[in-house]
Amino acid sequence: MKELPLTLDIIDRQILRELQRDGSLSISALADKLDMTAPPCWRRVQRLRDEGILDRRIWLVDPEKLGRGTIIYVTVKLANHDRAATTAFRAAIQKLDEVLECYILLGGIDALIKIRVPNVKDYERIFYDRLSQLPAVREFESSVVLSEVKQTTEIPV
Structure with missing residues (x-):
């Protein structure tokens, strides 16, 4: 099991929490929730994807x-x-x-x-x-x- 990199800061953790709750958030909506602008938010999300921390987007189905x-x-x-x-x-x-x-x-x-x-x-x-x-x-x-x-x-x- 790969450990979380030490580079995860409070903003990265907020991004992970928000995207786990709603993976359909646009970058601009996510940035608004985190009180930041879209470009740095997009870079952070991209880095989390590149590092394999964000794996994929899915929709949960009501069984x-x-x-x-x-x-x-x-x-x-x-x-x-x-x-x-x-x-x-x-x-x-x-x-x-x-x-x-x-x-x-x-x-x-x-x-x-x-x-x-x-x-x-x-x-x-x-x-x-x-x-x-x-x-x-x-x-x-x-x-x-x-x-x-x-x-x-x-x-x-």
Whole structure:
């Protein structure tokens, strides 16, 4: 993991906070929010992009409005941990559109998967048709999210 450069000052941090909240801000709107002019604001944003701190612009989609309101977390234990098995598992996960996130873990659980589906019945179909077919898996445990207490994409800066 790349550490933040020591060159991040208070203005850079303000830029990062504002753009994480609203990536559609124009440079002039961002500059206005930071009480500065557009050219130096643009240079700072460009430098943050060049350094890879600002990665890309995206729009967040409301999953409820697209009928994907049910969140399922799945823990996975693999049958074995050799390179071929874990590589096959990773490759198969990449092909599953319903999987939003997947993390390989240390400890008793080998992987944690986050899935968004319309409902539990749909998850059941995905489980039997796709998840249960994943290579090298010994065991799954699924948990349905009852309520979302906090969800953010903003990294504290």
